[in-house]
Amino acid sequence: MSARILRSLRTCVALAVLAAACLAVQPVRAAYAAADAMTVDMALYGGTPTYRASGFIYGLSQNTTTPSVSLQTQIKTREMRAGGSQIGCPNGGWVNGAYTARWNFEKSYYARAKQSGAHVEMILAALWASDGVCNVPSWPGDGGNWTAYTNFINQIIGDARASGMTGSDVRWDMWNEPNIFFWGRSQAQYLEMVRRGTLQIRAALPGAVIEGPSCACTPSNSWFITYLDYVKANGVVPNILSWHDLPGDPAADAASLNSELAARGMSVSGFDVNEYGAFGAEQQPGPSAWYISRLERCNCDGARANWGMVGQTPSLYDTMGWLVTSNANQTMGQWWVYQRYASQTGLRTNITPGSTHDGIVFQDSGARRSVAVLGAKAGASTGSITLRYANLPSYLGGSGSVNVLVERMPSTNAYVSGPTTVSNSRATVSGNSVTVTINWTNALDAYAVTLTP
CATH class of the missing domain: 3.20.20.80 (Glycosidases)
Structure with missing residues (x-):
């Protein structure tokens, strides 16, 4: 073994030890506890928006x-x-x-x-x-x-x-x-x-x-x-x-x-x-x-x-x-x-509420998108909230994946210029369904989830 290779190995070992030491002192981030779940059945829909709650x-x-x-x-x-x-x-x-x-x-x-x-x-x-x-x-x-x-x-x-x-x-x-x-x-x-x-x-x-x-x-x-x-x-x-x-x-x-x-x-x-x-x-x-x-x-x-x-x-x-x-x-x-x-257009889509969370969902085949607005009852539980989309239409998940934009509307008695983007990434469609997980840490916040191809 050459001196150069030996030095390289020693360097790698030292770096590995250092990395292990760094990991040992990093705080362990606790997983968010499962708090509630909602299910959207995109095969059940009907009725155009009325915005009657506005x-x-x-x-x-x-x-x-x-x-x-x-x-x-x-x-x-x-x-x-x-x-x-x-x-x-x-x-x-x-x-x-x-x-x-x-x-x-x-x-x-x-x-x-x-x-x-x-x-x-x-x-x-x-x-x-x-x-x-x-x-x-x-x-x-x-x-x-x-x-x-x-x-x-x-x-x-x-x-x-x-x-x-x-x-x-x-x-x-x-x-x-x-x-x-x-x-x-x-x-x-x-x-x-x-x-x-x-x-x-x-x-x-x-x-x-x-x-x-x-x-x-x-x-x-x-x-x-x-x-x-x-x-x-x-x-x-x-x-x-x-x-x-x-x-x-x-x-x-x-x-x-x-x-x-x-x-x-x-x-x-x-x-x-x-x-x-x-x-x-x-x-x-x-x-x-x-x-x-x-x-x-x-x-x-x-x-x-x-x-x-x-x-x-x-x-x-x-x-x-x-x-x-x-x-x-x-x-x-x-x-x-x-x-x-x-902003919701198209047809109102069935959503099964959770125990403390609920939402209103629309899907629009012409615009090729679905927009969900999700809320929590005052005093609701916080933690990991799952939103499962079943029977995803082909215009959204036909390629085997779908883009998921999650936005948060924060609770504050002050000016908010717009929703905060929590994530905007592709998700794999499996069994014609996709699951979105939201770490809902403040029950007074609201979320919007937009699916696009």
């Missing part, structure tokens, strides 16, 4: 100029709910002789909604003055006198006609959260108000879309059951049944409501969770995507809740339901959840 209550400035129209149209907003709450307080609204300012806002809000193809829900309670902040010197039907309420409804009917707001893109939301402090009288008086108001509106505008009860309760609540029995018995069933999940599960609630309707021989044209997402964690990206998924499961419309109050920052009149930053109007992580939701 909506919010209030969220625009009182002159409706901010946030920008672009921030709204990019997420394909479909539902906007408002009635001029807090304007003119402590003595705003019709019952205080200060209706005009609130109606002018409603008109402006409607004009803005039309720019993104959204429908507007007029909250009659707020037009009256019941907004949780303003003085309410009297309520409809006090002392058995309904004259003021009749005049109030006639005022709105006349203004709606004059403003071209009589079509199906306007829903008449009869009152807001009448089971709590937004209604200051008995349920019996509330129900009589609903009867009178519904008959009056339908007589004047036969095509009007009536919505209710928009309660702060679930459909299985005894208050809601009493409401159902009353509207059926009195022939004033609304077109849309609505309630609030703060928090809650729209899919479970809708299943319960369907059972209640079937038991009574009732039917309506749709459900609307017109406030969803409790203050704080539930309005972050992960829970936002989870709510979108649950709303899509029950084919329910939805509007994000808004927790802004008078004198607070953010206020009721900005952030689009905490999608953009206050005043600066910059996109946050949860706005990007809705943007990725808005």
